[in-house]
Amino acid sequence: MFRFMIHNRVPATMKYNLNEVTAGKEKTSTYAALVKLLDMISDEKKNLWMALAAILVNSTLLLLGPLIVGHTIDNYVRTKQYHGVLVYAGILLAMYLLALCTGYFQTKLMGGVGQRMLYKLRNAVFNKLQELPVSFFNQNKAGDLISRVNNDTDKLNQFFSQSLMQFVGSIVTMTGAGVCLLVIHTELGAAALVPAVIILVFTMLVSPWVKAKNALNLKSTGGMSAEIQESLNNFKVIIAFNRRDYFRKRFDEANQHNYKTAIGAGLANNVFIPVYGLLSSLAQLIVLAFGIYLISKGQFTIGLLVSYFSYTTNFYNPLRQLAALWSSFQVAMAGWDRISQILTLETDLEQQPAGLQSDSGTVLEFKDVHFAYTPENEILHHISFKLEKGKTYALIGPTGGGKTTTASLIARLYDPTQGTVFLNGRDIRTYTAEERTQKIGFILQEPFLFSGTVRENIIYGNAQYKDFTNAELEEVIRKAKLSDLLSLFETGLDTPVISGSDSISLGQKQLIAFMRAVLRNPDVLILDEATANIDTITEKLLSTILEQLSKDTVLVIIAHRLNTIENADEIFFVNSGEVQRAGTLQHAMDMLLTDKRKS
Numbered sequence: 001m002f003r004f005m006i007h008n009r010v011p012a013t014m015k016y017n018l019n020e021v022t023a024g025k026e027k028t029s030t031y032a033a034l035v036k037l038l039d040m041i042s043d044e045k046k047n048l049w050m051a052l053a054a055i056l057v058n059s060t061l062l063l064l065g066p067l068i069v070g071h072t073i074d075n076y077v078r079t080k081q082y083h084g085v086l087v088y089a090g091i092l093l094a095m096y097l098l099a100l101c102t103g104y105f106q107t108k109l110m111g112g113v114g115q116r117m118l119y120k121l122r123n124a125v126f127n128k129l130q131e132l133p134v135s136f137f138n139q140n141k142a143g144d145l146i147s148r149v150n151n152d153t154d155k156l157n158q159f160f161s162q163s164l165m166q167f168v169g170s171i172v173t174m175t176g177a178g179v180c181l182l183v184i185h186t187e188l189g190a191a192a193l194v195p196a197v198i199i200l201v202f203t204m205l206v207s208p209w210v211k212a213k214n215a216l217n218l219k220s221t222g223g224m225s226a227e228i229q230e231s232l233n234n235f236k237v238i239i240a241f242n243r244r245d246y247f248r249k250r251f252d253e254a255n256q257h258n259y260k261t262a263i264g265a266g267l268a269n270n271v272f273i274p275v276y277g278l279l280s281s282l283a284q285l286i287v288l289a290f291g292i293y294l295i296s297k298g299q300f301t302i303g304l305l306v307s308y309f310s311y312t313t314n315f316y317n318p319l320r321q322l323a324a325l326w327s328s329f330q331v332a333m334a335g336w337d338r339i340s341q342i343l344t345l346e347t348d349l350e351q352q353p354a355g356l357q358s359d360s361g362t363v364l365e366f367k368d369v370h371f372a373y374t375p376e377n378e379i380l381h382h383i384s385f386k387l388e389k390g391k392t393y394a395l396i397g398p399t400g401g402g403k404t405t406t407a408s409l410i411a412r413l414y415d416p417t418q419g420t421v422f423l424n425g426r427d428i429r430t431y432t433a434e435e436r437t438q439k440i441g442f443i444l445q446e447p448f449l450f451s452g453t454v455r456e457n458i459i460y461g462n463a464q465y466k467d468f469t470n471a472e473l474e475e476v477i478r479k480a481k482l483s484d485l486l487s488l489f490e491t492g493l494d495t496p497v498i499s500g501s502d503s504i505s506l507g508q509k510q511l512i513a514f515m516r517a518v519l520r521n522p523d524v525l526i527l528d529e530a531t532a533n534i535d536t537i538t539e540k541l542l543s544t545i546l547e548q549l550s551k552d553t554v555l556v557i558i559a560h561r562l563n564t565i566e567n568a569d570e571i572f573f574v575n576s577g578e579v580q581r582a583g584t585l586q587h588a589m590d591m592l593l594t595d596k597r598k599s
């Protein structure tokens with residue numbers, strides 16, 4: 001009997017492929033991206049304001065310079081009052097020294113802001129990765145993700161620590177110089193600013209192309225990193241099959257693609273500099289010609305023209321600098337797009353506030369469950385079964401039949417596309433991740449261990465023992481009847497483990513994963529081929545330990561070797577997306593044989 005409560009179905013085959021997301025999704029506007037980014041550094045407001053104040057002082061000092069020079073020429077140089085010239089030269093020197101100090105101050109401040117932002121961004125991306133479900137990692141390559149965490153975040157740091165304030169400073173200086181140009185002589189100012197309008201239009205037209213070129217380059221850097229990661233992970237297979245050439249070729253292709261996209265991005269990033277240079281020279285020519293004409297008409301002084309020339313330089317030099325900064329901004333924005341793709345993803349395995357309930361009284365139940373990794377290929381159809389307290393179940397069946405998939409649904413590594421999995425009568429989706437992992441132990445075919453010691457790997461997932469001394473932990477292990485397993489490790493709890501290496505055998509890794517899972521005293525313990533790499537004597541030891549497990553624990557054993565499931569209370573035959581009761585071991589063997597003959 002099922003009572004309907006609130007049924008929030010989330011799409012089980014959510015799109016997590018970051019490279020596909022990019023293709024389908026509209027690009028974020030630069031403004032929207034910038035607002036989101038500034039939001040990330042909102043707690044740096046004080047530093048940003050101080051840096052901005054320093055920039056304003058700096059730009060004001062730079063803008064006062066030409067006025068003072070013009071004033072000195074017209075009032076002291078032309079009248080040969082050299083005392084006045086010296087005084088103003090001293091004032092100018094003091095101003096430029098002050099500008100140097102404010103410049104240094106803001107660089108230091110922004111360097112700190114950039115590094116803190118990098119730190120926060122990397123944390124945010126990494127934390128997000130921790131929240132995402134297994135499907136996300138199925139659909140993305142680790143190398144590409146590493147590149148996003150390391151490389152793309154650094155592009156943003158470079159922009160923030162090196163370019164942002166130069167960017168603001170350039171805009172402030174430019175605006176001030178532009179105002180001075182127009183105030184001193186409106187027509188001459190307007191003429192001097194015509195090339196700037198052309199630059200603006202050019203920049204607006206070309207920027208999306210520059211950003212796209214940079215995005216392509218970052219993507220191919222991610223692809224190259226994925227390639228390196230894949231061959232490093234599989235180096236033994238590569239050497240064993242002598243496929244070095246194959247991987248060398250694949251890497252060479254990825255490297256070449258990266259080289260080409262880097263050239264494309266470099267060209268795109270440099271397109272602004274010559275155009276800005278040309279147009280700023282044009283502006284100077286206009287000022288010179290028009291200015292001399294005005295002097296000849298008696299409407300302008302030489303001193304004013306010198307000041308005017310300086311202001312034109314003060315307007316166009318920062319503009320030229322902006323060309324380079326604008327490219328670095330486009331790189332940062334392309335990096336930010338790739339980072340925010342991760343940050344905006346949501347897990348489809350969230351805890352549901354309420355769900356269906358079952359009063360079948362079983363520990364675990366599948367009720368008409370369907371599952372598909374991809375929408376076009378359903379792996380499990382109409383699966384219903386119940387697992388009762390204290391019993392041992394075996395899942396057998398041909399390779400690719402769906403055993404691991406069924407076990408993954410029991411542990412809620414995925415949600416069914418249809419139907420419901422119940423744990424102790426409650427929709428499994430209503431448990432928190434902590435509650436669920438406490439109740440369900442899963443020993444994978446290739447267990448995950450991280451670098452450290454046996455002790456550290458056992459405590460991982462058993463945090464209640466983290467402050468125990470070795471002697472206390474050994475006592476806990478003894479009570480759980482696991483001492484015989486621990487004694488198989490030469491230096492016991494202190495035996496070193498190196499993740500991804502062969503410092504200990506696969507069988508030993510499975511033993512550690514086994515101790516880790518059993519110590520949690522789970523309601524359901526799944527062993528996916530967990531004894532495949534263990535010798536027969538240790539396997540006997542394991543089965544004795546399994547017999548001594550808490551009377552309430554449900555054991556789900558996935559095995560190819562039928563002798564490992566002799567003592568199962570019930571055997572399920574999993575094939576072609578169906579889970580059938582196989583009855584006796586003999587019947588299960590017959591089903592396997594018939595299936596083999598058919599195929």
Ligand SMILES: Nc1ncnc2c1ncn2[C@@H]1O[C@H](COP(=O)(O)OP(=O)(O)OP(=O)(O)O)[C@@H](O)[C@H]1O
Binds near residue numbers: 402
């Ligand atoms: N992450 C995945 N993405 C897409 N398809 C998958 C994924 N994992 C498994 N499959 C597919 O699901 C089907 C069932 O695989 P599953 O691993 O559950 O079989 P199995 O019975 O455990 O096989 P084995 O005995 O070889 O471990 C297979 O066709 C497999 O290709």
